[in-house]
Amino acid sequence: MDRPCHPIPADETLPLRLDQALQLLAHSGVPEPHGERGSTAWMQQLIDALVELSSRDALTGLSNRRAFQLALEREIDRVARSGEPALMLVADIDHFKLVNDRFGHAAGDEVIRAVAGVLADSVRPMDLVARVGGEEFAIILPNCPHTFGQTVAERIRQQVERLRVPCANGRELAVSISVGGAFAPQWVRSTPALWLERADLQLYAAKAAGRNRVLLEPTADSHVSHEEKRLLFDSTSFQDFI
Template sequence: MAPEGGLDLSNAVALLTQAGWRAPVGAQAGEWLWVQAIVDGLCDLSSRDPLTGLANRRQFETALAREIDRVARVGEPSLLIVADIDHFKAINDTHGHVAGDAVIRAVGECLQECVRPMDLVARVGGEEFAIILPNCPPAFGQTVAERIRHRVAQRQIHLLDGALTSVTVSIGGAFAPQWVRSSVIIWTERADQQLYRAKAEGRNRTCLDTPPLTVVSAEEKSFLFSSLAQSDTLSASEILEEHPKTTS
């Protein structure tokens, strides 16, 4: 399985095959189409959580950094939600780690079912998840978070021994400050603070912070859009100021 140049991809193929990867139809081993498919498959595999198939922490942090940049440039509202399974250790202690894995997968499915295709759901820790919701107005944030919480609480999870169980999640959320370039750490910490609050107040609840009020002065807006303003055509008023109309 080594194409010209002696590149050995047998281990990569074995890893991808185990994950359910299939070579493109018609692609022959060693051809560059086949090699490119392997590279693409490895990239996708490295960005996914193996248990749930959701985005992993690496992909989440990359996407969050992109969203911070977008919010700073465009000014649209954006919400970061973090969710943690309540009393997860008790599940592992009572039913075993296989049951714990089943619970994590089920919660991941619930989260994915409750969001839009444009939203990113990630598993960022053992029993912790995060969701990036671009262009999510503050008026809808609580509704989305509550929909997720109710969906998880209502889900009946089948365990290997035939038993049924259910879990709840605590949810924290933080909106990105518009027109401001924040950071992954600051935005995540604000959401985490709300998650800790939800846990402290009794779990199985949603706590979202108040959207930060960002006031951008006329001077700051001018600076933000200076590169665009330089290429724009002068407004009619500016033209009249520079070239006053002469009267006959």
């Protein structure tokens, strides 16, 4: 026979949850909200801080993969509506495993943080930079024309190449990244997976070509894959023309 389930009074659970939330903020270097603890305004600040924290990568402070995916979906929708160009760059730190193997994971973390700082400083406020994996980053650049895409990506690569990251015994590590990029098809409703796949293909090609280089899709016009064409012509607005 099932036992009756009695709800736990709110006053027994609220202090514990608040303490956990405040500990999480403190551990992440976020100050406690201002004002009277437990007031409506204080609680709203706490919620806002937790929401912001949930979208950030703990090591670098960049947007995390979850925030990147949400931004990617919004940008695909915007491009499909407006027709404005948008570029996605994916970047990978070259030979990162060797850094961890030779100098330790602490040095690897310093390299990741240093590269993240360069990426964040190399783009516009409207652009989104995210850490999407161990040594992998992605950048969404709204309203980025094709004529500027290569220039922007190459500038980012060069800035990273100038990095010298201090590590143990007074040594400094030189760093480089490989970058791949793809433009969102204008006026076409793509998917996050398809856009990311096309950018990844260019990244893999940059790695295979020797690393420390930028490769964007080799076309002046946005490339539209067969799958994206299917999505376009399967939409209800085109049904009468098929």
